[in-house]
Amino acid sequence: MPPEGRRRRIEPRSGVAFELAAGQTLTVIDPMGQQVADLLAFNAADIGEVISSGRTLDYANKIYLTTGDPLYSNRSNVMLDIVEDMVGRHDFLLTPCSKDTFRIIYGDTDPHRGCFGNLAAALATYGVTEDMIPTAFNVFMNVPVDASGSFQVLPPLSRPGDHIKFVARMDLVIGLTACSALQSNGGSFKPIEWEIG
């Protein structure tokens, strides 16, 4: 488990995995502004239990989560609570960007492995396979949906130094990235920082 109180950096277009104990906090910081971090959480004691967009949104009755909102697992247990949020706009609809995202949406012929590939590589050591990766909680991702149901991926509202803080409600394995998709990050790739408390 990483030591508490030390700020760590995720380099642009990369990802990490680490353990977070019940009761610990995780702060995700956007050091330069307008950068997304995809966050996954697995039950450290049983990685079949994983963060669930569908359950969380159903219980919240809203698609945008912020301070005070819990993130539920596929078994309807609270995994994390959001306890501080300086930005107030995150996405929980879309899967991590991947080779397929860059092929289908961007038309790239030699696509980057994206947050999906970065998460899969970082989480492999905990026994997580690609098929076990669900829709992530996309920290700072800004996806406004209009009344017709169409949406746009706009630059994040996060300013340099803004953060969001979670508290773990069970022992967790966390996957976290500095997002690899131009569209999500206002056209550039930047680092993400994180700290356990």
Added chain:
Amino acid sequence: MPPEGRRRRIEPRSGVAFELAAGQTLTVIDPMGQQVADLLAFNAADIGEVISSGRTLDYANKIYLTTGDPLYSNRSNVMLDIVEDMVGRHDFLLTPCSKDTFRIIYGDTDPHRGCFGNLAAALATYGVTEDMIPTAFNVFMNVPVDASGSFQVLPPLSRPGDHIKFVARMDLVIGLTACSALQSNGGSFKPIEWEIG
């Protein structure tokens, strides 16, 4: 595999699973109106591949799908295409209703197993476990989202006899329910009908 051209009925608050071959069509009919059917699809040759809300919405750039829209898997392959749609409003944000839904949202002390339990029971014969059940494509479910991101679950827009038709793009195992949640179905429980062509 079920025979083609014969209409079958799913009784209220129950569910079925069956195989659908590549190229076959599946028509889901709401015989009485205002009834939801939760639909899941797995690759029949490898049930680790499953319908994915997060990928489908990302590639569609919208949350409401209709005629002409593909439903993608977690591996970014097209599993089904919507080829006819008399209703035009379905949900792809929320997980199947479950014991936990009825406990958390409705406050039930002895909750029904819901679409989640019905799908798990019906799909068990194909090797699908509860943890493998993702957000379903909720046929006829009416979930308008406002600009703030809040949503309501309103009665379906489907009238008696309305249908939606899909064509399979790979050999599939399908899970399908007559939904068990009062809120989703305008306050009553009704059957769903389906037909393979």
